Amino acid sequence: MVKAIQIGLLGFGTVGTGVVRIIQGHQDHLHRQSGSSIAIKSILVKNLEKSRAVDVGNAQLTLDPWSIINDPEINVIVEVTGGVNPTKEWILAAIKNGKHVVTANKDLMAMHGNELLAEAARNKCDIYYEASVGGGIPIIRALMDSFTSDKITKIMGIVNGTTNYMLTKMAQEGASYKDVLAEAQALGYAESDPTADVDGLDAARKMTILARLGFLTDVALEDVRSKGIRDVTQEEMKYASKLGYTIKLVGIAERQGDKINVSVQPTMMKNSHPLSSVNGVFNAVYVYGEAVGETMFYGPGAGELPTATSVVSDLVQVVKNLKLGVNGLTSDSHYKEKKVLSEAEQFSKTFIVLRVHDRAGVLAQITNLLAGHEVSLESIIQSPLQGEQGSELCMITHRSSKASLDGVLSKLNEMEVVRSIDSVYRVEG
Amino acid sequence: MVKAIQIGLLGFGTVGTGVVRIIQGHQDHLHRQSGSSIAIKSILVKNLEKSRAVDVGNAQLTLDPWSIINDPEINVIVEVTGGVNPTKEWILAAIKNGKHVVTANKDLMAMHGNELLAEAARNKCDIYYEASVGGGIPIIRALMDSFTSDKITKIMGIVNGTTNYMLTKMAQEGASYKDVLAEAQALGYAESDPTADVDGLDAARKMTILARLGFLTDVALEDVRSKGIRDVTQEEMKYASKLGYTIKLVGIAERQGDKINVSVQPTMMKNSHPLSSVNGVFNAVYVYGEAVGETMFYGPGAGELPTATSVVSDLVQVVKNLKLGVNGLTSDSHYKEKKVLSEAEQFSKTFIVLRVHDRAGVLAQITNLLAGHEVSLESIIQSPLQGEQGSELCMITHRSSKASLDGVLSKLNEMEVVRSIDSVYRVEG
Incomplete structure (x- = not known):
């Protein structure tokens, strides 16, 4: 009979409780x-007296993380406390003590993943x-693996x-950004300070983690440009729909040659693309x-x-892995040299909405400008502005570099016939 | 230095070639x-002289499967020949020789998977x-795993x-079943005898495999009822679309209490369900x-x-697994007693299209009949028949048992006001 693997659990909130419940209830299947x-030896808690929803068996509750991190009998640390401080310090110390780590902590892995993974590889830890x-x-x-x-x-x-x-509600019910944010807050889907979500920071952290795994290089959070959804309007939603697109907040990690590029931005997804129909609080990751x-x-x-x-x-x-003797090998998997594509070199399709004055030759002026910057058009819709003079021009370009596109946008801004540039979105699908 | 794991490859067609290419090209990553x-020791081929798209290195080509199956140095058999005869005999013999097996063969696993898995478990083979x-x-x-x-x-x-x-083409382009079949055959997507695909037999084999894994019991191909797409019409496609559904060939494995039920049939998937937008030759599996x-x-x-x-x-x-010493443990994972739900006990929503005579009280007669069988309606559309007397009634029921539904359909058939029952589909989503 092999000795049971000893677990130290840092955190005993909802996820921690779920972990204990599953380990207690599925010993046969896990074996x-x-x-x-698999045995849980100790659990870090904030309050020793609190009554718990699960029976912890022989596990010992403690207020002292170091009694777990420094326990030589513990093989694996399961971290479900969240946050970076003091979690990073705990995890680093645990790894230096030769312990393997399972964590649910996206902030930790996005911000300090490269350091933690390198330290784990050095110590042959997972x-x-x-x-x-x-x-x-x-x-x-x-x-x-797959x-x-x-x-x-x-x-x-x-x-x-x-x-x-929020974007699903805006698209399906015609609600405004402000109203759906209030509703999401009331339902507990959004924090009272929604910055991390609506500005794309949470998505950027997750994309850092995915890009590191996909491209086997040490992508850092600082490599990820992110733009959130605060400025998405109903008008843009309706334009998207008319053209056969849906606006989604999409994280994109891509490789052009040997350079990579990671970003998060509101994106017009073509309705034939599977990501366009991912609705509500669901998540989806598309891999090519x-x-x-x-x-x-x-x-x-x-x-x-x-x-x-x-x-x-x-x-x-x-x-x-413990029984295989291969711990730490996958920790070292970000072994390729990182080359980041500059923003100017990035290629994508772009959706642009302009308000223009009603003058003869407006369309010719604008299309000439685009051609001069080697930006060609996939589709264009011109429609009269409602209740005022002028027209609205809604365009989708073919793939062009960000440098070319920026050139176009800056010239458009200077053109006398252009009243305003109302929307610029990346297009995918 | 541990000795390399020795592979015997049965079959050197396109998939076999891909396997060799990947193993040769990714030694570092695989290690x-x-x-x-991982080393390929021998490869079963049909023709020793044929030129090959990949360099086989030290691997020996052979016409004799038994020289591989009986080779004591070979640890793992990779089977990519397809078919059940003589493949089953080979795989059984290999297992009895203590070899582990990787196969791409759905027919083999659907028809003989229970026997092969049991034999593998007895021999501690994967x-x-x-x-x-x-x-x-x-x-x-x-x-x-997950x-x-x-x-x-x-x-x-x-x-x-x-x-x-085929169904995607019918839905998107309004083409008929006959035309899309001819096109799929021309493109090589469908065989000249399309029976296995269009009658749902191929899908039934795959659902047998998935159900066995999902419910951990020895589901057999005979447990799966299947109905194909031969009778799906453009009219039904249009009705589906009008009601917010898409017709897909869906395999469904479900558990009610401790009983399971596996079937394949054309199904009206609600457009909000992710499966409804899986188009073209793509596959998708939804797990609850x-x-x-x-x-x-x-x-x-x-x-x-x-x-x-x-x-x-x-x-x-x-x-x-070889290094872990846990081979064969997952082979034995269909350990629960199998209880199959009878067709009559199965619950689902159903879509029904009827042609009825234009008489006063028709709708009342039909809805009373439904109520008498405890079948209630989610939605109903009545519309005049084009170019002839009478109406078309298109209904979606709430969840009801197949027994109740069959009672309703048989009574409808006898009703004087009902001219015909044109469509009956399962509804999901």
């Missing part, structure tokens, strides 16, 4: 999978973090449930690999049990 | 993942078969690319688990490189 039994992106969606495992013999060229993700809920082609993984982006399910599947992986 | 190097369902989509790994601590209640799959291509909630896996259902990618990821798993 069948990993070849070992760090697994399936629950940090897409809750219950096994996207990290897919990138690590596409192991493929070369990923693009990852697009709807990885923030709050903003996807040279061998596999297009795949998409869809599911709940958050929630106690989906998250706990992901944490336990990571734990099984660590236990398997 | 990093599995902790071992059988992995990711490529048998959904080509490059890692759905089998997700069911085996949802290991969850309880699956329903799996719905669009698992046949040919029929999905008690913990994780709703997830969906989408991607290419076939193709050389997607399939080879799945085969190699299975191979890495076998090599890991």
